[in-house]
Amino acid sequence: MSKARPTTSRSAWVGSCTPPLPRSTRQPTPRRWPRARAAASELVNSAKNGGFRVSKDSANELIDIMAHFVERIDNMKHDLLVFNQRPPLGNHEYGKLVAQHMYDAANGPNSARMVVHQLKEILKMSIEALQRASGQYEETESSVVDAVKRSTRSA
Numbered sequence: 001m002s003k004a005r006p007t008t009s010r011s012a013w014v015g016s017c018t019p020p021l022p023r024s025t026r027q028p029t030p031r032r033w034p035r036a037r038a039a040a041s042e043l044v045n046s047a048k049n050g051g052f053r054v055s056k057d058s059a060n061e062l063i064d065i066m067a068h069f070v071e072r073i074d075n076m077k078h079d080l081l082v083f084n085q086r087p088p089l090g091n092h093e094y095g096k097l098v099a100q101h102m103y104d105a106a107n108g109p110n111s112a113r114m115v116v117h118q119l120k121e122i123l124k125m126s127i128e129a130l131q132r133a134s135g136q137y138e139e140t141e142s143s144v145v146d147a148v149k150r151s152t153r154s155a
Contacts, residue, residue, distance in 0.1 A: 033118045040125035047132035059134035066123045066130075073120045080113055 046052055083106035089095035105111060 043129040047129040054133045056134045059130040
């Protein structure tokens with residue numbers, strides 16, 4: 001009788017409150033964002049070429065959810081301004097070093113700020129794909145063009 005191998009070793013999470021998540025449920029890493037962006041781009045291209053269709057009602061449910069998160073990300077911009085400056089940790093060498101490290105971590109290419117920005121881009125691309133797939137993109141685009149034309153005439 002053979003014993004089943006555990007998926008994670010006990011030593012990997014001893015002292016922690018919870019075991020590590022299975023690989024499929026881990027948070028996206030910065031390495032995965034280019035793939036996610038490429039997948040969203042493929043989704044838009046597929047919708048442009050009629051590669052998939054979705055009903056307006058189904059699309060609108062997803063679009064509303066994604067638009068809500070885009071709005072939440074936009075609302076976070078003000079809160080994230082605090083990361084534009086290094087924290088005041090003193091004038092000594094160690095304080096300066098830690099402050100620089102914290103600044104780099106908050107603003108670097110793998111920072112939470114960049115991940116949130118990339119997520120927003122992917123959400124917006126996904127919204128466009130759903131609008132195209134449900135036939136709403138052209139409607140939205142033409143209503144924007146009409147509004148611009150009306151505003152230039154009245155000016």
